[in-house]
Amino acid sequence: TDKIRNVMDMNTLYGGFAAALINDPLWVMNVVSSYGLNSLNVVYDRGLIGTYNDWCEAFSTYPRTYDLLHVDGLFSAEGHRCEMKYVLLEMDRILRPAGYVIMRESPHFVNSVKNLAAGMRWNCH
Numbered sequence: 765t766d767k768i769r770n771v772m773d774m775n776t777l778y779g780g781f782a783a784a785l786i787n788d789p790l791w792v793m794n795v796v797s798s799y800g801l802n803s804l805n806v807v808y809d810r811g812l813i814g815t816y817n818d819w820c821e822a823f824s825t826y827p828r829t830y831d832l833l834h835v836d837g838l839f840s841a842e843g844h845r846c847e848m849k850y851v852l853l854e855m856d857r858i859l860r861p862a863g864y865v866i867m868r869e870s871p872h873f874v875n876s877v878k879n880l881a882a883g884m885r886w887n888c889h
Contacts, residue, residue, distance in 0.1 A: 774834060795823070
C-alpha cells in the first residue's frame with residue numbers, strides 16, 4: 765500500500781524480511797540486536813542497510829519515522845534484560861500515527877504485549 769514507506773525490522777537476523785520486500789517501493793532498516801548473533805555483515809552482503817541497537821536503550825532516530833515495525837522474537841530474546849513496557853514505549857515513539865506493528869512471538873509475550881499495548885491505545889488483532 766502507499767501508506768507504508770519506511771519499515772523497520774527490529775530484530776533481523778539476515779535481512780530476510782527486507783529481502784522479501786525488495787521489489788516493493790519501501791525503505792527497510794534492518795536492526796541487529798547488539799546482544800545477539802553478529803549478522804550485520806550478512807545484511808550488508810545482501811545489499812541491504814542495517815545497524816546495531818540495544819533495545820533496552822533508545823534507538824537513534826527522529827520520532828514518528830516508521831510506518832511499519834516488524835518484530836520477530838525480540839521480546840523472547842531481550843525480555844530477560846529489560847521490561848517490555850519500555851520497548852513498547854520506544855516503539856510508540858518511532859512509529860507514525862496510524863502505523864502498524866507485525867509481531868511474531870511466543871504466546872506468552874503476545875498476550876503480555878497485547879495487554880500493555882491496549883493501555884497505550886493501540887488496536888490489537
